[in-house]
Amino acid sequence: MAGKVKREKWSENFSEWYNELIETAGIQDKRYPVKGMNIWLPYGLKIMRNIERFIHSEMERTGHEEVLFPALIPETEFQKEAEHIAGFEGEVFWVTHAGHDPLDVRLILRPTSETAMYSMFSLWIRSHADLPFKVYQIVNVYRYETKHTRPLIRVREISRFFEAHTAHDSYEDAERQIKEDLEIFDNLARFLAIPYIVSKRPDWDKFPGAYYSLGAEVMMPDGRTLQIGTMHNYRQNFAKAYNIQYETESGDHEYVHQTTFGMSERLLAAVMAIHGDDSGLVLPPTIAPIQVVIVPIPKKDAEADVFAYAREIAEELRNAGIRVHVDERDIRPGRKYYDWELKGVPLRIEVGPRDVDGKKAVLARRDTLTKEVIDRAELVDAVRRTFDEIMENLYNRAREFLESHIKRVDTIEEAKEVFEDRRGIVEIAWCGEESCGLEMEEILDAKMLGTPYPDEEARAPEGKKCPVCGREAKFIARFARTY
Numbered sequence: 001m002a003g004k005v006k007r008e009k010w011s012e013n014f015s016e017w018y019n020e021l022i023e024t025a026g027i028q029d030k031r032y033p034v035k036g037m038n039i040w041l042p043y044g045l046k047i048m049r050n051i052e053r054f055i056h057s058e059m060e061r062t063g064h065e066e067v068l069f070p071a072l073i074p075e076t077e078f079q080k081e082a083e084h085i086a087g088f089e090g091e092v093f094w095v096t097h098a099g100h101d102p103l104d105v106r107l108i109l110r111p112t113s114e115t116a117m118y119s120m121f122s123l124w125i126r127s128h129a130d131l132p133f134k135v136y137q138i139v140n141v142y143r144y145e146t147k148h149t150r151p152l153i154r155v156r157e158i159s160r161f162f163e164a165h166t167a168h169d170s171y172e173d174a175e176r177q178i179k180e181d182l183e184i185f186d187n188l189a190r191f192l193a194i195p196y197i198v199s200k201r202p203d204w205d206k207f208p209g210a211y212y213s214l215g216a217e218v219m220m221p222d223g224r225t226l227q228i229g230t231m232h233n234y235r236q237n238f239a240k241a242y243n244i245q246y247e248t249e250s251g252d253h254e255y256v257h258q259t260t261f262g263m264s265e266r267l268l269a270a271v272m273a274i275h276g277d278d279s280g281l282v283l284p285p286t287i288a289p290i291q292v293v294i295v296p297i298p299k300k301d302a303e304a305d306v307f308a309y310a311r312e313i314a315e316e317l318r319n320a321g322i323r324v325h326v327d328e329r330d331i332r333p334g335r336k337y338y339d340w341e342l343k344g345v346p347l348r349i350e351v352g353p354r355d356v357d358g359k360k361a362v363l364a365r366r367d368t369l370t371k372e373v374i375d376r377a378e379l380v381d382a383v384r385r386t387f388d389e390i391m392e393n394l395y396n397r398a399r400e401f402l403e404s405h406i407k408r409v410d411t412i413e414e415a416k417e418v419f420e421d422r423r424g425i426v427e428i429a430w431c432g433e434e435s436c437g438l439e440m441e442e443i444l445d446a447k448m449l450g451t452p453y454p455d456e457e458a459r460a461p462e463g464k465k466c467p468v469c470g471r472e473a474k475f476i477a478r479f480a481r482t483y
């Protein structure tokens with residue numbers, strides 16, 4: 001079926017498709033005997049490591065230093081910032097004993113590392129010369145999620161949790177950091193060929209202890225959104241609670257302004273969901289553990305040595321820095337195609353006796369399931385060109401899907417129809433009052449993602465009225481069913 005991409009199961013029964021693929025594609029094993037905690041399998045971990053390698057390079061590029069903090073936090077440290085405690089105390093795992101002895105100070109397993117880091121920031125940050133202070137870590141954190149858990153998407157051990165924590169001498173410099181985080185996120189989204197939108201969370205749904213929170217959302221095949229990144233401006237909230245001060249150039253002392261930026265293995269869930277099809281994963285070449293798989297197709301009466309030819313091609317690609325694998329298993333080619341399509345290998349090269357004689361190779365793309373015959377001599381260029389075409393196609397296909405799922409409406413009725421029909425994101429006028437926002441969440445049985453970011457895009461067009469109270473609408477608000 002060259003060229004015929006099928007996405008029925010992917011769109012009609014996404015949840016089942018996703019859960020099956022987590023196992024059949026070798027991403028994770030869900031049979032670990034603790035709810036919400038799964039095992040990374042080799043192939044899934046290799047993909048995650050390729051994603052993380054890009055994050056580390058962006059951290060390096062923007063002057064963030066990598067640190068590694070303990071996973072256990074004493075209750076005394078956890079109890080310092082009121083809003084943060086209120087937001088997390090129902091979500092933390094406690095350690096109360098060591099061996100037979102009860103601990104005199106109970107410990108929590110970090111749900112995120114503000115309360116682990118910030119007493120140390122107070123010791124480390126002394127003068128304005130120490131600012132901006134920028135650290136990050138990629139660690140496992142623990143949250144007692146009570147909603148339905150789902151591999152990579154909603155887990156109780158978030159095992160690849162990326163958290164960047166920064167300190168600044170002013171609100172303006174903290175704002176500059178948020179802009180840098182958005183730039184890093186945009187680079188990463190491009191690297192994953194994933195389009196997204198950014199919303200400023202409503203006050204009632206911002207990160208506990210934050211002054212404001214931004215959320216980056218993607219559109220999943222079932223029309224629900226998945227938050228795959230967050231940036232928070234804390235202003236001086238945590239600095240006051242943890243006494244993080246610096247000496248200014250004029251010699252007096254000021255509290256620092258802080259930000260954080262968080263992501264997790266949800267990035268991999270988004271890649272799987274957004275680019276996949278009924279045959280399985282479709283991996284962007286940027287993160288595929290195997291970018292090209294070569295399948296030799298021997299014919300019994302032909303003497304051309306397809307295996308030697310395949311190995312020669314592999315060698316040339318490897319020398320060009322391409323991650324390649326030759327599948328020499330003694331099984332039918334069709335079985336091989338099935339396996340590698342399931343694992344989302346972006347490009348397959350088929351070589352039969354005729355290709356050896358004619359010095360050709362057949363390139364079979366995973367994303368479009370189309371084939372192209374190329375001359376052996378132009379192999380490396382053809383492969384690199386095809387990778388670019390795949391990235392472009394994956395991104396455009398995903399952006400079309402996202403854009404076709406964002407609908408600006410005038411009435412609550414229209415909004416309800418969107419959610420009944422195919423879900424997606426609804427944009428509707430809002431007066432800005434919390435009570436009206438919460439009422440719209442209630443009526444639509446959807447979450448308010450917030451207002452478009454940056455703020456300039458958040459304003460309602462002239463003359464629009466809030467659909468709940470009828471007052472002048474100040475903002476455009478976004479609602480969606482979410483993960």
Ligand SMILES: Nc1ncnc2c1ncn2[C@@H]1O[C@H](COS(=O)(=O)NC(=O)[C@@H](N)CS)[C@@H](O)[C@H]1O
Pocket residue numbers: 111112113114143145152153154155156158162163164207227228229230232260261262263264265266
């Ligand atoms: N239960 C979970 N499973 C998987 N990923 C999660 C889970 N909870 C949150 N995340 C991801 O982790 C990111 C950061 O989490 S957060 O709560 O929004 N923000 C923080 O914890 C801040 N301290 C920034 S590090 C979120 O954007 C989301 O993509």
Ligand SMILES: [Zn+2]
Pocket residue numbers: 430431432433436466467468469470471
């Ligand atoms: Zn209103």
